[in-house]
Amino acid sequence: MSSIRFEQNLSLKEKPDASKLEFGRTFTDHMFLLDYTEGQGWHDPRIVPYGPFTLDPAAMVFHYGQAIFEGLKAFRTKEGKVMLFRPNKNAQRLNVSNERLSIPALDEDAFVEYVKALVEVEQDWVPSTEGTSLYIRPYIFATEPCLGVRASKQYLFAIILSPVGAYYKEGIHPVKINVESEYVRAVRGGTGFAKTAGNYASSIKAQEEAKEGGYAQVLWLDGKEHKYIEEVGSMNMFFKIGGEVVTPELNGSILAGITRDSVLHLLKTWGVPVSERKISIEEIYTASLEGKLEEAFGTGTAAVISPVGQLHWNEHTMVINDGKIGELAQKIYDTITGIQNGTVPDTFGWNVTIGE
Amino acid sequence: MSSIRFEQNLSLKEKPDASKLEFGRTFTDHMFLLDYTEGQGWHDPRIVPYGPFTLDPAAMVFHYGQAIFEGLKAFRTKEGKVMLFRPNKNAQRLNVSNERLSIPALDEDAFVEYVKALVEVEQDWVPSTEGTSLYIRPYIFATEPCLGVRASKQYLFAIILSPVGAYYKEGIHPVKINVESEYVRAVRGGTGFAKTAGNYASSIKAQEEAKEGGYAQVLWLDGKEHKYIEEVGSMNMFFKIGGEVVTPELNGSILAGITRDSVLHLLKTWGVPVSERKISIEEIYTASLEGKLEEAFGTGTAAVISPVGQLHWNEHTMVINDGKIGELAQKIYDTITGIQNGTVPDTFGWNVTIGE
Ligand SMILES: Cc1ncc(COP(=O)(O)O)c(C=O)c1O
Ligand SMILES: Cc1ncc(COP(=O)(O)O)c(C=O)c1O
Numbered sequence: 001m002s003s004i005r006f007e008q009n010l011s012l013k014e015k016p017d018a019s020k021l022e023f024g025r026t027f028t029d030h031m032f033l034l035d036y037t038e039g040q041g042w043h044d045p046r047i048v049p050y051g052p053f054t055l056d057p058a059a060m061v062f063h064y065g066q067a068i069f070e071g072l073k074a075f076r077t078k079e080g081k082v083m084l085f086r087p088n089k090n091a092q093r094l095n096v097s098n099e100r101l102s103i104p105a106l107d108e109d110a111f112v113e114y115v116k117a118l119v120e121v122e123q124d125w126v127p128s129t130e131g132t133s134l135y136i137r138p139y140i141f142a143t144e145p146c147l148g149v150r151a152s153k154q155y156l157f158a159i160i161l162s163p164v165g166a167y168y169k170e171g172i173h174p175v176k177i178n179v180e181s182e183y184v185r186a187v188r189g190g191t192g193f194a195k196t197a198g199n200y201a202s203s204i205k206a207q208e209e210a211k212e213g214g215y216a217q218v219l220w221l222d223g224k225e226h227k228y229i230e231e232v233g234s235m236n237m238f239f240k241i242g243g244e245v246v247t248p249e250l251n252g253s254i255l256a257g258i259t260r261d262s263v264l265h266l267l268k269t270w271g272v273p274v275s276e277r278k279i280s281i282e283e284i285y286t287a288s289l290e291g292k293l294e295e296a297f298g299t300g301t302a303a304v305i306s307p308v309g310q311l312h313w314n315e316h317t318m319v320i321n322d323g324k325i326g327e328l329a330q331k332i333y334d335t336i337t338g339i340q341n342g343t344v345p346d347t348f349g350w351n352v353t354i355g356e
Numbered sequence: 357m358s359s360i361r362f363e364q365n366l367s368l369k370e371k372p373d374a375s376k377l378e379f380g381r382t383f384t385d386h387m388f389l390l391d392y393t394e395g396q397g398w399h400d401p402r403i404v405p406y407g408p409f410t411l412d413p414a415a416m417v418f419h420y421g422q423a424i425f426e427g428l429k430a431f432r433t434k435e436g437k438v439m440l441f442r443p444n445k446n447a448q449r450l451n452v453s454n455e456r457l458s459i460p461a462l463d464e465d466a467f468v469e470y471v472k473a474l475v476e477v478e479q480d481w482v483p484s485t486e487g488t489s490l491y492i493r494p495y496i497f498a499t500e501p502c503l504g505v506r507a508s509k510q511y512l513f514a515i516i517l518s519p520v521g522a523y524y525k526e527g528i529h530p531v532k533i534n535v536e537s538e539y540v541r542a543v544r545g546g547t548g549f550a551k552t553a554g555n556y557a558s559s560i561k562a563q564e565e566a567k568e569g570g571y572a573q574v575l576w577l578d579g580k581e582h583k584y585i586e587e588v589g590s591m592n593m594f595f596k597i598g599g600e601v602v603t604p605e606l607n608g609s610i611l612a613g614i615t616r617d618s619v620l621h622l623l624k625t626w627g628v629p630v631s632e633r634k635i636s637i638e639e640i641y642t643a644s645l646e647g648k649l650e651e652a653f654g655t656g657t658a659a660v661i662s663p664v665g666q667l668h669w670n671e672h673t674m675v676i677n678d679g680k681i682g683e684l685a686q687k688i689y690d691t692i693t694g695i696q697n698g699t700v701p702d703t704f705g706w707n708v709t710i711g712e
Binding site for chain 1: 379380406408410411412413417421423425491493495504514518538542543547552553554556560561563564589590
């Protein structure tokens with residue numbers, strides 16, 4: 001940490017009321033920055049006042065979208081400690097994304113150190129009400145001013161922080177999800193397994209159409225056969241069918257969610273049968289007709305667990321567990337949020353405490 | 357034009373030597389800007405000194421890549437007039453891209469007017485040596501500072517200009533192209549038909565690997581079956597097989613090139629048999645074995661025509677027309693560049709003259 005330059009913001013903002021926060025709108029007083037220049041590598045790590053970037057109109061990010069990001073959270077425990085949840089996994093995934101977009105890799109230990117350093121500076125911004133957290137957004141984008149289509153020779157790595165309210169303010173409400181039949185999120189050989197900016201741009205239209213139809217999210221099918229379940233908006237999917245839990249395998253077109261990985265660990269520890277494999281939407285529909293579709297839920301950093309109450313696929317509507325959260329989803333939710341808040345023992349060593 | 361605000365740059369740059377220009381590195385003295393704000397629509401068209409953008413670190417373009425662009429050129433005729441080539445087609449395609457990424461549409465006549473106005477201000481920057489031009493880059497990106505994954509409520513539309521040297525300084529040299537077998541550019545239901553920033557980010561890695569292998573470009577196959585020819589880097593593909601010209605149909609995953617469209621017009625006028633259809637790489641290979649693959653060339657704004665001398669597909673190498681430019685490719689090249697330079701009659705009404 002000694003090598004991180006620090007420039008104190010002299011006009012601190014007032015901390016917001018955590019119960020009134022809209023996601024990703026309020027940012028803290030400082031941000032972390034790190035430059036990359038060809039020949040020189042990543043250099044000049046610094047924590048500086050949160051403020052605008054100055055970029056040439058030809059900066060490559062505006063034209064060819066060489067940009068990737070991560071998302072994780074810091075939580076405040078009852079004792080007032082501040083903890084990160086598995087930040088090393090974000091460091092690894094950042095480099096997977098970097099590699100796919102030909103962005104130079106970042107040292108993974110340094111990544112964690114940078115996140116810790118910034119959160120330590122901003123620790124008063126971590127809210128303490130139940131369910132609240134400080135959202136951490138590390139991201140990298142191409143800054144070289146050049147219109148040639150090739151990898152940029154300059155990048156900026158930044159981390160910004162945003163306090164967020166509880167995802168479930170009025171208890172966990174299962175959502176209605178529509179199986180997307182026209183648009184495709186990703187295909188093998190593309191960028192679906194990476195957290196690239198472009199993946200999200202291309203998903204907006206389907207998401208808007210789903211909202212208009214009264215659905216919370218879209219469930220993507222594979223781009224090749226339009227048959228196999230991929231993932232949902234910003235969540236991986238799990239189904240409990242006849243006592244067994246199944247989730248789509250990491251096939252090169254879905255994101256390797258960190259919550260997904262944590263859920264798999266828990267289920268194995270608990271002795272719940274679980275498999276990662278191809279799952280067709282047809283299989284889910286058949287299970288539903290046969291009364292074997294016991295639970296369905298999404299997993300992701302934002303909500304941890306988001307139970308699916310209704311799944312729509314063309315003219316079919318599947319109601320899952322009477323539209324209520326399932327027992328297993330609830331247990332997973334309680335366990336992961338408990339570990340994050342320090343009320344459930346962290347037997348996997350997932351937490352990283354700030355200042356330690 | 358009266359409604360475009362103009363702020364004169366008081367320190368003009370020296371014009372570069374057109375023979376020494378690297379593509380997309382040098383920009384003119386002014387740029388065009390237009391803002392979009394929800395509720396207000398597109399507003400405040402202005403031509404201002406070329407200079408950096410100031411953007412919040414949470415501006416959506418950095419995170420979710422909602423960004424699209426266009427590319428066209430202005431040419432100087434022997435008489436000193438400055439002409440654009442089919443800018444209305446770029447206006448239409450811009451809106452196709454906008455629609456796909458949920459970016460608000462731009463009035464197409466206004467788009468052409470803005471391009472004309474900026475080029476008129478910067479007309480001294482249009483070089484006059486043979487083969488040179490002024491490259492025009494219109495683009496739009498999301499500027500709202502918010503981390504929610506949804507369409508931005510604020511955008512910036514910008515046009516920047518870059519003088520470019522001749523693409524073929526030492527005559528037209530056919531290129532070596534590799535058929536990509538691992539990476540996929542786009543799939544139906546995705547964004548392949550739109551000119552989105554993310555499409556280019558995801559293509560960089562394959563392009564780098566092709567370069568390492570000694571190839572100029574990659575030829576993409578379809579994302580579903582890895583069988584049908586899509587397009588090349590930033591060009592559409594044409595093949596002449598046994599006297600007939602074929603080009604991949606606009607199938608929802610390739611870009612509708614304006615040069616492609618112009619070539620189709622010319623061929624029809626000339627009575628050359630031409631069809632837009634699915635073309636498998638197998639078909640091309642068979643034609644090559646049978647000695648029927650007479651020509652292969654790419655089409656795009658950058659080079660107009662780029663003949664393919666060698667096509668590599670797995671362990672197969674197809675040498676086309678002895679590695680020399682074909683008669684038809686040469687005729688198309690001469691005709692289109694002639695129309696652009698004003699030396700061939702513009703029977704289609706493709707040219708738009710600046711200041712008229
Ligand atoms: C496309 C996509 N899938 C899955 C996830 C879930 O990943 P994680 O559990 O790491 O938040 C996310 C969110 O980050 C996502 O954006
Ligand atoms: C992916 C892609 N295909 C094709 C083309 C050719 O299009 P145009 O002839 O309009 O330049 C381009 C370049 O603009 C491109 O980027």
